[in-house]
Amino acid sequence: MQVKTFDTPKALGEAAGNYAALEIESAINSYNEANIILATGASQFDTLQTLINYKIIDWTKVTIFHLDEYIGISENHAASFRLYLKQRFLDKVGKVKKFHFINGTAENPADECERLKRLISVLDIHVALVGIGENGHLAFNDPPADFDLEDPYLIADLDEKCRMQQVGEGWFDGLNDVPTQAISMSIKQIMKSKNIICSVPDKRKAQAVKDCVLGEVTNLHPASILQQHDECTIYLDKGSASLIE
Numbered sequence: 001m002q003v004k005t006f007d008t009p010k011a012l013g014e015a016a017g018n019y020a021a022l023e024i025e026s027a028i029n030s031y032n033e034a035n036i037i038l039a040t041g042a043s044q045f046d047t048l049q050t051l052i053n054y055k056i057i058d059w060t061k062v063t064i065f066h067l068d069e070y071i072g073i074s075e076n077h078a079a080s081f082r083l084y085l086k087q088r089f090l091d092k093v094g095k096v097k098k099f100h101f102i103n104g105t106a107e108n109p110a111d112e113c114e115r116l117k118r119l120i121s122v123l124d125i126h127v128a129l130v131g132i133g134e135n136g137h138l139a140f141n142d143p144p145a146d147f148d149l150e151d152p153y154l155i156a157d158l159d160e161k162c163r164m165q166q167v168g169e170g171w172f173d174g175l176n177d178v179p180t181q182a183i184s185m186s187i188k189q190i191m192k193s194k195n196i197i198c199s200v201p202d203k204r205k206a207q208a209v210k211d212c213v214l215g216e217v218t219n220l221h222p223a224s225i226l227q228q229h230d231e232c233t234i235y236l237d238k239g240s241a242s243l244i245e
Contacts, residue, residue, distance in 0.1 A: 001232040003213060005241045009201035013046020016199045016235040020047070020127055021054035023195050027126035028061050033097065035063045037128035037185070037193060038089065039139075040081040042169045045088075047129060047199045047235075052092045059096045065120055067130065067139040068184040069102035071109050071155070079171035079178075080104070102153075102183050109183055113153040120152050120189065128193035132200045132234075135161040136208045136221040140184035145222035152189035156182050168204075187225055196232040198223070203239030210243040 006012040020036075027034035038048070066085055075082040082101045090099060100119050106112035135142055140156040163178040172178045190196070200209055212223040213234065226232045236244075 001213075001227050001229055001234065003234045003236060003241075003244075005236045005238070007238055009237050010046050012199060012201050012235045012237045013044075013048075014050045016047040016129075016197050016233075017050025018054065019233065020051050020129060020197050021057060023127045023197075024051075024057055024062065028058060031126075033061045033063065034126050035123045036065070037125055037130070037190070038064055038066050038085060039129045039131050039199075040066065040068075040084045041131055043131040043199050043201055043205075044129065046201075047197075048089055051129075052089065057093075059093045062096050063098040063100070063123065064096055065100050065116075065125075065185070066102060067190075068156070068182050069104040070179040071104050071181040071183060072179050074105055075101075079166065104183060109155050109181075112183060113151065113155065116153045116183075117151060125193040126195065128190055128196045130190060130196060130198050132198060132205060132208050132212055132223040133162055134165045134204055134208055135159060136212050136223050137162055138187060138190060138223040138225065140182040141187050141222045143220045143222055145187055145219045145225075147187050147219050147225060149186045150188060152186055153183055154186050156184040158182060187222065191225060191229055193229075194231060196226065196229055198226060198232060198234040200234060200240045201237045203242055205240045206243045209234075209236060209240050214244055 024034045142159045211221040217224045
């Protein structure tokens with residue numbers, strides 16, 4: 001794992017997005033395809049926009065998964081990650097090879113996890129874009145995260161700090177509006193990615209960054225597991241890096 005710090009969230013996002021674009025292009029050149037994971041949330045705005053602006057990528061050769069989705073809200077809900085990715089990414093890049101959305105309104109979430117397992121288990125993931133939550137979570141693996149689960153997706157219980165982050169970022173009006181469960185990619189599945197690009201802007205993430213970058217690897221700080229990935233780069237701005245500089 002390496003850490004890079006930039007003056008502003010925009011500069012952070014541009015650096016992360018440009019690096020992601022180069023790695024995706026490299027995978028296409030080597031394998032004639034790229035399989036990637038996209039994150040959502042406020043931390044990804046500038047990273048995804050930079051990736052969209054990189055016009056050289058042939059997106060028809062790219063298969064995309066995303067990290068997580070709330071259970072019980074429709075894809076038209078303002079906080080839906082399916083809606084986020086359609087509006088902020090897919091509608092802008094156009095046709096891709098495949099986009100495997102997580103169906104948070106599936107009749108049986110366990111069956112949805114199995115469906116996604118069948119899809120992702122046969123692929124090598126070349127690039128994963130992720131973030132770190134205010135509680136140190138990676139995807140929706142809130143502390144104490146399960147570092148040993150082999151399944152690529154799980155039904156995750158969301159803790160109060162995680163849910164309050166969603167309120168603070170403006171996705172929901174109040175805590176009671178935030179779902180208590182989500183379908184999330186597992187820690188082990190994320191760590192299988194050949195290259196992990198972690199964008200973490202904002203001072204409100206500073207304590208989580210300190211815990212996960214400088215602290216011991218522990219499931220109480222789930223993103224600390226990234227220390228064990230050789231091709232992980234964490235992109236910070238001055239705010240998120242303020243407790244480690």
